Amino acid sequence: MMTAGAESPAGNADTLAEAQIVESIEFWMRAYPRRWREARGQELVDVVVDLAGPGARRLDPRAAFDLVRGGWATRWREHPLPHNWLLYRMVDRRIPVAYRSWALDDIDGFWYPIRRFLGSAWPVFAMVLITSPSWGFGERPVWSLVMVALMVVSSMFIRPAGIRSQARLKHVAPRFGEVPVEGALVPGDVPRQRVTARSGLTWAGLVLGTTGAASVVAALLAPKVVLTKFQLNRPDMGPGFGWGSVVAPMGGHRVVAVAILLVALGFGALGAVAVRRRLGRLLGERLDQPYRALRPVTASGKAGILCSAMAMMGLIWLEVSGQIVFGLSVVPGTVALLLLPGALVARLVTRGADAHDLAGRDVWWIATRGRVPRIDPPARGLRPQPGPGPEGVLIQPHGPTDPPYRATP
Amino acid sequence: MRITEQGYLVLLSLAEQPRHGYGIVGAVLELSDGATKLGAGTLYGLLDRMGDAGLVEASGEEVVDGRLRRYYRLTAEGSAAVVMETARLRALTHRARTVLGTRVAFAGS
Numbered sequence: 238m239m240t241a242g243a244e245s246p247a248g249n250a251d252t253l254a255e256a257q258i259v260e261s262i263e264f265w266m267r268a269y270p271r272r273w274r275e276a277r278g279q280e281l282v283d284v285v286v287d288l289a290g291p292g293a294r295r296l297d298p299r300a301a302f303d304l305v306r307g308g309w310a311t312r313w314r315e316h317p318l319p320h321n322w323l324l325y326r327m328v329d330r331r332i333p334v335a336y337r338s339w340a341l342d343d344i345d346g347f348w349y350p351i352r353r354f355l356g357s358a359w360p361v362f363a364m365v366l367i368t369s370p371s372w373g374f375g376e377r378p379v380w381s382l383v384m385v386a387l388m389v390v391s392s393m394f395i396r397p398a399g400i401r402s403q404a405r406l407k408h409v410a411p412r413f414g415e416v417p418v419e420g421a422l423v424p425g426d427v428p429r430q431r432v433t434a435r436s437g438l439t440w441a442g443l444v445l446g447t448t449g450a451a452s453v454v455a456a457l458l459a460p461k462v463v464l465t466k467f468q469l470n471r472p473d474m475g476p477g478f479g480w481g482s483v484v485a486p487m488g489g490h491r492v493v494a495v496a497i498l499l500v501a502l503g504f505g506a507l508g509a510v511a512v513r514r515r516l517g518r519l520l521g522e523r524l525d526q527p528y529r530a531l532r533p534v535t536a537s538g539k540a541g542i543l544c545s546a547m548a549m550m551g552l553i554w555l556e557v558s559g560q561i562v563f564g565l566s567v568v569p570g571t572v573a574l575l576l577l578p579g580a581l582v583a584r585l586v587t588r589g590a591d592a593h594d595l596a597g598r599d600v601w602w603i604a605t606r607g608r609v610p611r612i613d614p615p616a617r618g619l620r621p622q623p624g625p626g627p628e629g630v631l632i633q634p635h636g637p638t639d640p641p642y643r644a645t646p
Numbered sequence: 647m648r649i650t651e652q653g654y655l656v657l658l659s660l661a662e663q664p665r666h667g668y669g670i671v672g673a674v675l676e677l678s679d680g681a682t683k684l685g686a687g688t689l690y691g692l693l694d695r696m697g698d699a700g701l702v703e704a705s706g707e708e709v710v711d712g713r714l715r716r717y718y719r720l721t722a723e724g725s726a727a728v729v730m731e732t733a734r735l736r737a738l739t740h741r742a743r744t745v746l747g748t749r750v751a752f753a754g755s
Binding site: 277279280281283284285286287288299300303304305306307308310311314 | 666667668671685686687688689690691694695707713714715716
């Protein structure tokens with residue numbers, strides 16, 4: 238119910254001003270660790286709003302500096318000691334219990350896969366950079382840097398959810414001998430995360446369409462191709478089987494490349510007809526999924542899709558500009574054109590309101606197997622302890638169904 | 647934990663009664679005769695450290711006019727700490743008066 242003040246123009250102005258200053262406070266409050274903001278952020282916001290006084294629309298510089306300084310001081314105070322941090326980061330040693338909540342923030346952070354990869358794989362990078370001259374990169378050392386950068390970026394998208402889940406179980410879960418308290422994150426069955434069909438198919442269509450179109454462009458414009466000639470009993474090599482490769486203009490091979498891509502698109506269209514039929518027949522028969530939580534494509538998933546699209550564009554540019562021979566792009570292009578029609582048809586079929594609880598995996602299952610999707614089993618993860626544990630009960634040692642490492646006493 | 651002047655003022659403000667964050671800022675301003683105006687970042691840094699040291703604890707919360715008010719109070723250790731710090735300051739003041747006795751008398755005349 239609105240107050241009389243809030244209904245008046247002055248009340249509306251105050252409400253607007255407060256919304257603006259809250260936005261400003263929340264911006265500067267990002268200096269605090271995530272868990273701190275979740276636990277006490279609202280309290281802090283309300284105090285800052287009160288201190289700013291009525292009608293204030295944004296924080297004055299002194300208050301903003303005070304928040305940032307307080308936030309970074311909190312981060313610094315809660316950060317593990319250097320030797321704990323180094324062991325955790327470089328050899329994945331279990332973090333001491335005192336830094337467990339810091340580790341949870343670290344693991345849930347957007348850049349965690351890269352931090353973990355850089356921490357554990359730095360000897361490999363050092364070796365790559367030191368030995369790159371002997372690989373023939375000596376004249377163009379930038380390529381070794383590009384290779385390292387690609388390895389780092391790719392680490393963001395190789396099983397990020399699985400890596401985080403494993404890390405949470407290892408570093409955050411209570412350990413052998415601890416008393417489970419209410420609210421503590423303890424291992425147990427949690428809902429299995431699945432991407433919604435709408436979100437998944439939209440982004441799949443985007444990446445497949447981009448890849449397919451780019452490969453067609455490369456097939457039409459690339460100037461060079463590598464030809465391999467097989468020969469029995471070559472005169473220069475004596476009896477036996479040999480082959481040689483030569484770089485040549487595309488010429489008539491352009492027709493072959495385009496034909497391969499068009500045939501893939503044709504098969505994809507035929508597959509799309511089957512996909513439509515299967516979805517129409519089986520979508521209504523799918524089972525309830527009690528152990529599932531649906532979500533759209535995550536931010537890191539979208540970033541991965543955009544990165545893969547950019548990598549494909551880079552490959553096409555190299556082929557079209559003649560810096561490398563045509564050929565590599567045909568493989569992802571063929572796969573993309575095979576899958577694209579089915580993805581587009583599935584996206585159209587699943588537009589309706591009855592598909593709001595449909596996962597992308599269900600669509601893939603129905604399209605490829607022609608059967609009703611199975612019920613997802615729950616996933617293993619961490620969940621809050623619903624109440625205080627029975628008196629005297631401690632976290633038990635490692636059992637056969639526990640995560641694949643031993644609890645450390 | 648070393649008690650700073652700001653920390654002492656916060657403890658002193660809670661010695662009277664449990665207070666919420668905004669209330670602590672107001673009480674500290676009054677206790678310091680307007681000299682110390684705590685920012686929210688500074689206040690919550692102090693409360694975090696004092697909480698870790700076992701000197702203060704949360705004692706409840708309520709929502710007033712749509713604002714979340716979490717109250718803090720002194721623990722037994724916090725009460726002992728503020729009493730000890732006050733005694734230390736009193737002793738310091740006494741020594742200071744002894745050292746500056748003539749000059750204080752001169753300044754006061």
